Amino acid sequence: MIRISLFVLCAFWTFAHIKVEQARFRPFQISITGQAELCPIILEDLELSGVFKSAQPSSAEAQIEISSDPQSIRVKAQNKLFRYQSPASRQLAHRIASDLYKLFTGEPAFFNSKIVASNEKKQIILLDFDGENPKPITTHPSINILPIFSPNGQEIAFTSYARNNPDLYSIRTDRSHLRILSNRPGINSGASFSPNEQEIATTLSYEGKSDIYLMDTQGQNLRKLTSGFSINTSPSFSPDGKQIAFVSNRSGNPQIYTMHQDGSHIKRITWQGKYNQSPKWSPLGDQIVFTGRDEQKNFDVFLVNVQSGRVTRVTQDQGRNDEASFAPNGRMLVFASTRNGGRDLFISNLDGTFQKQITRGVQYWTPSWGPNL
Template sequence: MRVTSRTIWLVASTCLAVLMAAAPAVAQQSSTQGASSSSESAETESTDEPRGGSSEAPTTPGSEGIDIDVSGKAKRTLTPMAIPDTLTPAGSNDVAAEVESQLRRSLRLSGFFKILPNDSFFFDPSEEGMGTTDINFQDWFNVGAQALIKSAVRVEGDEVDLDLRLYEVDSGTRVNLDWDGGRAKKGEVAGQVDSFVNAVLKHFTGTTGPFGTRITYVKRDDNGLKQIFTAQMDGSNRRQITDNGAINLLPSWGGDSVYYTSYRDQNPDLWRWNNGEHSKVSSRSGQNSGAAWCDGQVAVTLSMGGQNADIYLIDPTSGKVQKRLTDSWAIDTSPTWSPDCSKLAFVSGRAGSPQIYVMNADGSGVRRLTFEGTYNTSPNWSPKGEEIAFTARDRFNRFDIFLVNLEGDLTRLTQDQGNNETPSFGPNGRYIVFSSDRGGQGNRLWLMTADGEVQEPITPDGSGFTDPDWQH
């Protein structure tokens, strides 16, 4: 059964690839900045046919220049959205520019909208008010917008009046959003915009957005050492949490804590950062690494004096071993919990090469999930429950991100875009953060929709960003 479905998928995707390669939209791929030479990126440009006749690529000259890469197989229709400059009824201020740029960037990152370029507006939106009766919906319809976000900011000292509204252009009506913004301190404005964008996403998709949630990741510092950081999932608000002159790696969230492995005491020990405090959780000789947390349970890899790496359950604060989950001659590592904490997926080398396996939370019922390829690692279980994202090395020795379901069916999410590794699902399973060296700029963090169709960098600056983990 498994073989059959995989075969069908293979045949189908091959046929699709052939068809797409022949499609005339190939020329448009030049508009995607980070995209490399393949026909993959071109494929989906042709699927992007918004109402209103505009066939421009999602990135525009007026935007912040974030790479966009649309790849994949299924059709994703992006809703054309206009986000004119934020109005400043009480005189210009420095908050307005941040609000309008955050709105545009977040809604583009979300993967559901095509943000119309400002220079396509043939009228002056700054002369138009915020209310339904002030807006000329025919004008917005004529520029191709289906959705319109109006924003206004009034600053009084440290306080900001934030007015954010979503309109449907077709019906000319304001959408009643699950958002009660209004007055905020200056430092809270970005958070307010995040929750507004989440409400907009809930209106269009039925599920709230991920904005404002946090990731942790590794960043190589100027001394060549790796340090642990946290940031919001869009790459904003970065905070360095280790600065100890040692190598630090493999960070993961456990509630509001971050577990990580550090060599600060000359052994790869497991540490926990909580509210600014660092404490050592497990320091058995050999590795103490890759904590996976689920509702207070912590699975880790221990090697007990450099003996073989196996997966154990430990106490989340004392590090005391509660149960040994694997005991094979080969490497067992990289545990990841199913959302209900009843199962774990992990990597094992017991078949002679690293492959993805699943087992029950007590270590019983071990079952191999991946059979293709000879190097499958870094599994991360979707909060939706049915799929596990992982890194695979393909036959061209490139690393790419795939999904495998519990029947072993594979879906490829990245292709021909450098090396793509260490996927981590966001809270509702709709997005994946991962590291990619595409574009020849070293490793950066990228965000993609869980179907792989929309992919954008969230750390466009610098390099040496790896091993992201998204807080759930």
């Protein structure tokens, strides 16, 4: 394959073919011509990755040609020909964009993934990664919050007040098999599936205060992981399943900690700021995204390197930004922001130099980005 140089300086991440080094990264210029129904969606997908930008064919660094007949759709790029079965559809456009992304970068994309969030009516909503095709998952007239995907993307755990208590539920993305995971007295919330889908870490308070527990996917075989006088919440499994990130006020203020999957080797990860919450572990394993409150009491999105403790600020001076979640390839984030007056969903690259609004008109909370389907 052809190696493409992009005139960049400071290393941040490196693709196999396009080197995306973010401090001075210039998006790769592409042109897409041909099939009128598919081209705009494919181009929008690629631009939403922050890696590509539309250009005229005469100035593009790569040209993509799309043609079709009643039986097939053909995509030509970098002297490679892809064939797809007709008819054209939005989902097919996402698939084509994913193949092109991998062709140019050597890495998997996220265009076939979904995002789940709680809306202003406190219902759980499933959306395409670009904010399109919102579909209700819950319809019960109660508070439904804190959704999270299972690793295979087929199941969503969430907290509901359907029985006048914050209980933990699970439902499939096709809205079937609604079941209670935990309805113990007090709080049942903040779930995180283990990568092998055998266990769920969650926050329970039935013993008097909030602590982190492990249970199986039927809500049984409970094991308590944290103890003492502090409040411990918001567990998030590492991608290898060996560690769990969580929030604790054991140092006096909410901070991000990690521990081994059995509750041992507790380690404080964040040392900057007095109020840090909502950790989510990167699929790549190297970073944890969290919401932090700065000196001006503004809430923003931050990243912390698990090994070095180095913190990167993703958002700043644009309203409240919180509850971030990683894309399945670990290269992008989704989060909620009030910068335009409501609570919209935005996606961003990891240093915040590319941010794009993907929802309008509906307010959303606590988005969770699922795997590629």
